[in-house]
Amino acid sequence: MASVSSLGVGSGLDLQTLVDGLVASEQQLRFGRLDTQEAIATERISAYGLLKSSVSLFDGSLSSIGNIATFQARTASSSDQDAFTVSAAVNAGVGNYSVEVIEAGERHSLSGSNFVDITNTAISSADSLIGGGTLLIQQGSQPSFSVTIDSANSSLNAIASAINESLGNTGVEASVINADAGPVLVINGNDAGSDNEISISVNDIDTNDTDAQGLSQLTFDVGDIAGSNLTQVTAALDAQITVNGQSITSTSGRHFNEVVTGVSITAITETTSAGTASITKNTQQALSAVNEFIDNFNALSNSIDDLGRGGTEEGSSAGVLVGDSVLRTLDAQLRRTIFTAIDETQPEGVRTLSDIGISIDRDGQLSLNSTKFNALLDSNFDDVARLLAADGNTIAQNHQFESIAYDSLTTSFGDASIGITIGEESFTVSFSTLEGNDNLLGVQALINNAVDNPGVTASLILVDDGAGGTGAKMILTADAAGPDSAMTITDGAEYFSEITTPELDAPEGVITRLQSVVDGFLGAAGQQGIIDARTEGLSQDVERISDERLVQEQRLLAFEDRLVAQFASLDLLVANLQSNGNFLLSQLNSISQISSNNNNRNDN
Numbered sequence: 288m289a290s291v292s293s294l295g296v297g298s299g300l301d302l303q304t305l306v307d308g309l310v311a312s313e314q315q316l317r318f319g320r321l322d323t324q325e326a327i328a329t330e331r332i333s334a335y336g337l338l339k340s341s342v343s344l345f346d347g348s349l350s351s352i353g354n355i356a357t358f359q360a361r362t363a364s365s366s367d368q369d370a371f372t373v374s375a376a377v378n379a380g381v382g383n384y385s386v387e388v389i390e391a392g393e394r395h396s397l398s399g400s401n402f403v404d405i406t407n408t409a410i411s412s413a414d415s416l417i418g419g420g421t422l423l424i425q426q427g428s429q430p431s432f433s434v435t436i437d438s439a440n441s442s443l444n445a446i447a448s449a450i451n452e453s454l455g456n457t458g459v460e461a462s463v464i465n466a467d468a469g470p471v472l473v474i475n476g477n478d479a480g481s482d483n484e485i486s487i488s489v490n491d492i493d494t495n496d497t498d499a500q501g502l503s504q505l506t507f508d509v510g511d512i513a514g515s516n517l518t519q520v521t522a523a524l525d526a527q528i529t530v531n532g533q534s535i536t537s538t539s540g541r542h543f544n545e546v547v548t549g550v551s552i553t554a555i556t557e558t559t560s561a562g563t564a565s566i567t568k569n570t571q572q573a574l575s576a577v578n579e580f581i582d583n584f585n586a587l588s589n590s591i592d593d594l595g596r597g598g599t600e601e602g603s604s605a606g607v608l609v610g611d612s613v614l615r616t617l618d619a620q621l622r623r624t625i626f627t628a629i630d631e632t633q634p635e636g637v638r639t640l641s642d643i644g645i646s647i648d649r650d651g652q653l654s655l656n657s658t659k660f661n662a663l664l665d666s667n668f669d670d671v672a673r674l675l676a677a678d679g680n681t682i683a684q685n686h687q688f689e690s691i692a693y694d695s696l697t698t699s700f701g702d703a704s705i706g707i708t709i710g711e712e713s714f715t716v717s718f719s720t721l722e723g724n725d726n727l728l729g730v731q732a733l734i735n736n737a738v739d740n741p742g743v744t745a746s747l748i749l750v751d752d753g754a755g756g757t758g759a760k761m762i763l764t765a766d767a768a769g770p771d772s773a774m775t776i777t778d779g780a781e782y783f784s785e786i787t788t789p790e791l792d793a794p795e796g797v798i799t800r801l802q803s804v805v806d807g808f809l810g811a812a813g814q815q816g817i818i819d820a821r822t823e824g825l826s827q828d829v830e831r832i833s834d835e836r837l838v839q840e841q842r843l844l845a846f847e848d849r850l851v852a853q854f855a856s857l858d859l860l861v862a863n864l865q866s867n868g869n870f871l872l873s874q875l876n877s878i879s880q881i882s883s884n885n886n887n888r889n890d891n
Contacts, residue, residue, distance in 0.1 A: 306851060321835060328828045335825070338613075343809060349580065359377035360377060365562060366563040370554075372552070374550075376549040380566065380767075385532065392537070394475050399516065405501065410443075418491065422434040426458060458478060472517075530552070533738070537554075550564065550566060573672075595609050620804045643663050677796035688786065690727075691782050707763070710741070710773075
């Protein structure tokens with residue numbers, strides 16, 4: 288290629304400017320289209336990234352509202368928090384239980400004082416050495432653990448630390464009190480009950496394991512308290528409560544697990560009268576989940592609108608994804624799914640989101656009528672839960688029967704029996720006019736207080752008798768959900784009818800269906816989602832454009848080389864023409880001068 292600085296020198300023409308102009312024009316022609324395509328693809332990749340982020344946030348809100356446990360949550364409360372506390376799992380039956388703390392229990396507590404050091408001299412400091420060996424500590428029926436004490440590190444402080452830091456420690460706490468009369472070693476069980484009762488035997492380095500010298504000063508045998516070297520300050524005492532009049536004892540702490548299915552109680556202090564443990568449905572958790580769902584749906588709806596809006600005459604710019612099929616499909620599927628009616632197993636009035644108070648305005652924004660929603664949670668809690676969160680699998684529920692209606696809670700209905708079977712266990716309660724328990728109140732007490740009751744709770748409700756008055760019914764509810772707790776009424780079955788089954792076949796709820804829609808766009812179970820697939824395609828376009836740009840750059844260089852070569856030839860041709868022209872002009876001038884000279888001589 289000719290040197291840029293020499294181009295046009297021969298002809299005197301500004302050929303370099305002409306070449307630069309032609310190259311620039313060709314560059315715009317070749318790269319302008321690629322630049323536009325790359326800018327559009329990059330902008331759409333960013334738009335899909337924003338869309339995916341919005342869909343992901345929406346998907347996160349579905350986790351809570353789409354989890355059936357959100358609607359199975361229970362709130363547990365105690366009427367006397369100072370005496371006992373209550374907790375409830377999702378399988379806890381709703382109801383009230385009478386609770387009395389008979390004995391809060393005591394931790395086993397031992398102490399030792401008047402220790403002597405390894406020279407058999409009374410110690411006055413917790414840092415004095417008393418002698419080494421091995422402690423073998425046993426708590427009730429729990430595995431024993433050993434603590435090795437080095438003679439050179441056998442102070443009361445060191446011994447307490449060694450006990451507390453032992454990897455096998457089953458719940459023994461040691462400490463030192465620096466009293467006026469000298470240091471006192473205190474050893475306690477960390478919880479109440481006989482299964483936390485402490486025994487300590489010693490393998491003393493001085494070979495005498497029972498005397499009041501060396502490490503043997505720490506021996507304690509609950510079966511031989513008088514012969515022990517430590518003193519029992521407080522004996523281990525089991526905690527005891529009553530629930531609905533039934534006595535329950537704990538040998539390993541103050542916590543009573545599963546006193547009723549899903550319900551646990553912790554005793555704190557003795558009571559003089561019974562309190563109440565209340566288990567209710569946690570509607571607040573469900574309300575919070577629904578509000579989060581609505582907020583995130585509205586945010587996603589706004590993102591879809593912004594990305595897909597058309598330009599207006601007022602000059603607002605069109606969205607990056609205006610007319611995009613992915614955006615249109617997502618928007619259509621979300622709205623269609625949200626207002627799908629589920630008629631198969633849902634009762635009238637709880638079949639769509641609008642039925643439970645979730646509506647959509649003309650701008651596509653969801654809102655919640657919390658009054659309507661809360662009212663349905665109170666009256667149709669399980670139906671609302673199924674509408675939203677059913678996963679298409681069988682749902683376990685508490686089996687229930689209701690009795691025929693009676694005039695009142697105290698209406699006498701004579702001598703009879705009710706027999707109930709759950710699984711392989713059964714029990715029967717008998718009532719009579721003579722004993723005065725032949726009414727709903729009496730039968731309720733008999734069922735709930737029956738010692739052999741395998742897990743049935745009787746409750747009473749008031750009902751409209753159809754004549755402007757009030758009647759009463761008994762509801763029998765299995766304490767646990769599912770087929771393993773299905774009830775059969777063997778005696779008195781003619782007076783009861785089934786109102787819920789142990790299991791319910793339920794189609795997918797609205798939220799589960801929404802999750803399927805979202806999974807299609809985000810991807811699930813290792814599958815690529817629609818958004819990622821579209822983004823990947825655009826990224827490949829950008830890579831293709833980049834490759835084509837390299838090709839065009841090479842072609843542009845070749846084009847410039849051709850131009851330079853052609854204009855160099857032109858420069859040479861013009862230079863030659865100019866040289867020949869100059870020569871001819873010179874010759875013509877010479878001829879003209881000769882002719883002029885000849886004429887002058889002739890005139891002379």
